[in-house]
Amino acid sequence: MPRVSQQYKDERRREIVAAAGRCFLEHGFEGASMHRIIAAAGLSAGALYNHFPSKQDLVAATARAALDRVLVAAEDAPGADPAAWVVGLLEQLAADPDTTRLLLITWGEAVSDPGLAGLAGEHLGRVRDRVQERYGRWAVEELGLDAHGAGEWAGMFAQAILSVLQGYVVQSCLLPGFDHDAYLDYARTLAAQ
Incomplete structure (x- = not known):
């Protein structure tokens, strides 16, 4: 029997995750049965x-x-x-509404699922850390702050960015009449402070 390459396995896993994502968007994590996911993936249960x-x-x-x-x-x-940068990040989210909705579903389920809570918390921490790293250096170079001051500024800025990101996800998915452009103006104003 021929061996299947790791690349093939990885691609198949991505296809399954994409099919599951479509089911989760339609039915939520709880409502998407394995039967529905198997059918959407076009695979046998064993596969x-x-x-x-x-x-x-x-x-x-x-x-x-x-x-x-x-x-x-x-x-x-x-x-x-x-x-x-903040506006660019939000524009990328706006261009991918399925990811935005999956984020909201994930965060909602994380409230009662410790595994998802750990995963979501880890990822939010990584976003925060990347923002702090990127703009800690920027604060030294552009704002003329010393390393300590830049670290404090970048820490507060990263927390604000997480709030903007989470607010965008929640409001763009749930708020009737959500005004994308007005939210971008808010994000610009906050980031420019």
Whole structure:
């Protein structure tokens, strides 16, 4: 029997996670049955369970994929100054509404699922750390702060960015008549402080 390459296995896992993500968006984590996910993935039950032994493993992988897209967006967002960078990050989220909704679903479930809470907390911490690192250096170079002052400023800025990010996810998904452009103006104003 021929061996399957790791690249093939990784691609199959990504396909399964994408199919599960579509089911979770439609039915939530609780309402998306494994039967629905298997049908959406177009695989046999055995093939799916070979990659993900339980639904909880699949929920975690799907949540991790959505959370990782935020980390990538945080790295890739354009703009050297904080206001341009925040707007770039929010624009990337706006261009990917499925990820935005999966974030909201994940954070909602994290309230009662310790595994998801740990995963979401770890990822939010990584976003915070990347913001602090990126703009700690910026505060030294552009604001002329010493290392200590820059660290304090970057820590407060990172907390504000997490609030802006979480606020965007919640409001863009739930608030009737959400005004994307007005929210970007708010983010710019906050980041420019």
